[in-house]
Amino acid sequence: MTAGASAAAPKAKPATARGEATLRRLLDAAEAEFGERGFHAASVSSITARAKVSQGTFYIYFPSKEAIFGAVVRAIGHALRKHMAQASARHADRLHAQRAGLEAFLEFVQRHPGLYRIVQEAQFVDEAAFREYYERLAEGYARSLARDAAAGALAPGDAEVRAWAIMGLGHFLGLRHCLWRNSLPPPQVLDAAMDFICSGIAPRPAQTDRP
């Protein structure tokens, strides 16, 4: 989760590369600890033991377990947005880019098995971090959908509503497949999801005219 360190808003911003590395180790250890045990059972001493960092060092960076929890949520959000943006930027065809973004989200979930537990638990532990996680994801996504619609690559429509709708779809795909079955959705499920995102469920009387 190295990409996320800069979004973590720690108490002290590390001045040295060694400090940066310590902060990253703490965030990675906290992600593992919160993801496996949940916020209530997790402890600062377990996080520092996982990170091989002293408790004194922990408190240079974070005043409390709550603080590093919020930092982990923000770091995951930052890393996820970067990962999805990179995946989708590789595709000139904007519908292919949509699929790539969705696949990138699901791969990220597979690689961060604690993500759902941490982000969903955030609504009870640090609601501001929870809202920020989704709102920042939606903002960037809506901007890209609006740009594509303005360029004629998508049908005109409300980019914000679309962004939240597709995030909801992705959320449940990740829940059902990555979390509950511990595997990426099979290709035919992604095909069906993309068919839904592209064309919806209404009858398509003009379908034969389509390319």
Add this chain to the structure above:
Amino acid sequence: MTAGASAAAPKAKPATARGEATLRRLLDAAEAEFGERGFHAASVSSITARAKVSQGTFYIYFPSKEAIFGAVVRAIGHALRKHMAQASARHADRLHAQRAGLEAFLEFVQRHPGLYRIVQEAQFVDEAAFREYYERLAEGYARSLARDAAAGALAPGDAEVRAWAIMGLGHFLGLRHCLWRNSLPPPQVLDAAMDFICSGIAPRPAQTDRP
């Protein structure tokens, strides 16, 4: 939440109308308690105080706080499915029925302010109840989507993927509007959501041919 009592699977099934009423009072009190305070801070003594029922009576119906929590999740799911099915059955036009179902979901969320907290917290407290909540919702919904597609009222497509996708959309609409802003989504947001559900985001070259 009276409709849910039968789905609650309590320890003892009430034999009398008075017993039924007591069980319903306990479930309603538990919904309020868990919704306001969360599972960890909630207590059996607060639930019995809210329900005006003795602790001895509580333990006739439920062995523990965990047990009544699971029963509340199941009761909410049962009541929600019933409410949505009734709302959607009123419409012969199946796309109107989709909108009615979505609106019914959002109204239900407004009337059950603890719903999100309880259902989302269930993934940490009683994961089986959490999965069952969504899986039963999705099953019924997919059956209805499959029926409508077979009748030609919807485009052919994977009913299960569609059901989860639209549930995801509804989940985030409820989160953003009902939970975070404490109001139903404005009509133009519902219009945009229905446009997405019906027609997706792909360019619509044949749009002018559509009715």
